[in-house]
Amino acid sequence: MAETIAYLGPQGTFTEEAAFAWSRDKREKCYLPLASSGEVITSILRGRADKGILPLENSREGSVGQTLDILIDEEVTIAGEIILSIQHYLFILPGADFKKIKEIHSHPQALAQCRPFLVAHFPGAKEIPHLSTGAAAASVVAGKNNRAAVLASKRSGDIYGLVPLRAVLPEEACNQTRFIVLGRETPPPSGDDKTSFLFSVGKGPGLLYRVLAVFAASGIDLTKIESRPAKRVLGEYIFFLDCRGHLQDAVISSAQEEVRKKVPFLKVLGS
Incomplete structure (x- = not known):
């Protein structure tokens, strides 16, 4: 039976490219483009899709807040990543x-990633946001808007019959996006794994240090830590943390249990 992979659509988005990259060497699959990140999550939870692909962070503009919020609120598991x-x-x-x-x-x-270029070449132009780059291309084509330009992938331009003016960022510029693969189960260890957690620490001096000290004492390499507003009280945060290793590794499992004793909230996002 074909694996269904949902992604932030429509066709031509960079998330679609990530979906293709993820499934290139895997079994038979079909793709499900959806209009929003929320719909991608719903498709997984309701069984319409086996996996879902969403952007998590960019090397120039940082994390995608909407994706982080989804990870806080929804019961899905991170099962992989594509850069x-x-x-x-x-x-x-x-x-x-x-x-x-x-x-x-x-x-x-x-x-945001292309703003220096836009300011230099199109001063005064109004920026019109869309749910995806592909949706932006489709909208401009549908509206026959001759006073609009679109920032999108080369594939998107090909799909919608647009005329390319130029590549916006020089090839040597570092512009990478990390996409996460979401599912309902954690895959087995591969030997090159990463585990993600969400946690809060309450209020008081040294509480975050106490959590990080657990990982340091265990020799666990942290690759990312970021705070996100808890959206309950001003000044209250949820922390997103990535570390090298798999949840089935004894050292990661032990650290998780130790952290759980020190915090009011801990959620394992997956390995």
């Missing part, structure tokens, strides 16, 4: 004059 080099292209409709462009359409992350 893609991102190259944005600027497109217009056939017959449009780039000198008359007044709007730039794209996903908020893409607009």
